[in-house]
Amino acid sequence: MIFAFSKMFKFILLLCFGMIWATNGEISNVVIDLSHWNNVNFTKAKADGIVAVVHKATQGARGVDETYATRRILAENEGLLWGAYHFGTKGTPVKQADHFLATVGDTKGVLLMLDVEENKGKEMSPSEAEEFVKRIKEKTGRYPIIYGNRYFLRPYHLENLNECPLWISHYTSASQPTLPSQRSSWTLWQYTDGKLGGSPKTVNGIGPCDRDRYNGSIQQLKNRWPNL
Template identity: 30%
Template sequence: MLFHRSLTTRTRLRAAAVGALFSALAALLVTTPTAASAAEPAGNPAPARVGDLRPGQAFMGAGTMIHEGAAAADDAMVIPLDSSGGVQGIDVSHWQGAINWTSVRNAGIQFAWMKATEGTSYKDSSFNSNYVGAYNAGVIRGAYHFALPNASSGATQANYFASNGGAWSRDNLTLPGVLDIESNPYGATCYGLSQTAMRSWITDFYNTYKSRTSRDIVIYTSPSWWNTCTGSWSGMAAKSPLWVAHWTSAGSPTLPGGFSVWTVWQYTSSGSVSGVSGGVDRDKFNGSRDRLLALANNTA
């Protein structure tokens, strides 16, 4: 779900995460991000590596790359699944730049989640255009919030998310919001919270989002982070659909402790799709399109 994430750039960032040489790939950085909104760090060029991210610049999978590297994948260079397999989706942020959503839909992508907010003060500058563009192209769309549990309470961030793009409506094309909770891209993996405190933070976010939208929040995480920072907690398994990050060409992902089934699988961080200039995270829904629509319409 990078820095205008071209395929070569995504590969470069993965290489940085696992300690590969930067010099051989330096020339492959193609662009800088689109103009930032007032809520994002203004005037920041694309960082040379994922570890140089500044607050507000995080994207889905950023913390996983920094803290887990190749541990998130079966091998350093993941071969994407056949794009025709199952119900396919993508996740995006302002790092992708302008997206041709009609081309994305024509390429077989049926759903997309896009970054809306981070912490309590950052709103993605491309969210509005992505959210409307995906809807108009017939892509079942949704919003995600990059969590910073050390910045405020879960309730505060859930309210910020719900008020800035994370709301939900039964319009046949809107998915419930996502809590992107993964390794801290700016510091300590678990944000300085104990396992008990992290569980409480997630519960606080879940309860507030549910009261604001009537929907269960979808949880995006990696097995390593969840097991380490929540203690393989099973407390959300019966309430929140799981979106698991495991970049692999294998037939199924590894699940975090406490979960027995996945709803969405981010299977590569270096995919591609028509309509997106360069690389993009690729995702797969665990079920048919009818089941995806049931999730969107809260009839699952």
């Protein structure tokens, strides 16, 4: 009897771990990232299955997306998860971080993201990005997620940057993105810009736009937001 119970207990443990493994293998296509360039109807987007929106807040040390504040209210009124991103530029990383946080306002519940990409020689360098994320961590207690493509992110391999979750940009219809050599996993994956990449490329109420997959279930996304 004891032996039979032991076997049953082991079976239940294996079943549970198997269920956990299966859940961790799930990918959810419910995130979009936007800026003032996009027209939005968050009611329709939510009805189309969108769960989370990450919106441009700032660029450089002074730039502000003029639609950010209003759209945050509209999205949160719909019960959508909200995130904000900063487009990093050359110079003054600490000032940029402070500008970003001042524009975001209350960061509780807001996913924070640093966008680093080629910008005609005016892009934020790895050392500057390191200072930016350190400042965000100092002010909020958490690191932002870092966004970029596998080629551009290769030199962004510094101590604090390595602590940031990865939002990889790779426009492809493949089942997984290709990562920078220093990374072994991804958290968010921008798989299309609305033109290139996988499908679907559009969202009701918005049209063609940047769409993103989350490396987990929808419930995991909701549970972990904004600490992905």
